[in-house]
Amino acid sequence: MKIKNEHIIIDGIDKKILRALMEDARTPVLEIARSVGISGAAIHQRLRKLEKSGLIAGSKFIINPAILGYTTMAYVGVYLDKAMNNPEAVKQLQKIPEVLECHYTTGHWSIFLKLLCRDNAHLMEVLNKNIQSISGVSRTETFISLDQQIDRQISI
DSSP states (O other): OEEETTEEEOOHHHHHHHHHHHHOTTOOHHHHHHHHTSOHHHHHHHHHHHHHHTSOOOOOOOOOGGGGTOOEEEEEEEEESOGGGHHHHHHHHTTOTTEEEEEEOSSSOSEEEEEEESSHHHHHHIIIIIITTSTTEEEEEEEEESOOOOOOOOOO
8 A cells, every 4th residue: 555645555455355345344354365365464454554544434234224124215405595504404414313324515405315214104204394394494305216226335
């Protein structure tokens, strides 16, 4: 790994390590070491450097929300009365557990949200009672995802 113009440049070994962990973060270090052809200690050292550089932001288990009964994924464009209302609106949106992502955007909306709800009735309740009641929210525009076609990270 090298740092050039504040950007990290990773070598082939780093790429192999990252690809293995992106595929399955629980892959044992020794298994990666055997496939790459270097020692487990060298893998640990490279991983520490990659973490310290900020390239690796952690690892996590992925929950299948459908198993818990959450089947409606929606994207919501939020129109605010004034851009200066954004910080307070975001503070209120953080309190809503169904809000998975919140983006400050350009274009038509001030804020763009990703929501996960049990069903359409639950979505309507979250929109009407939680989101549209936030001070400064003038209206919302909702898109329901019928099926996720692509789910990936950046290519390494």
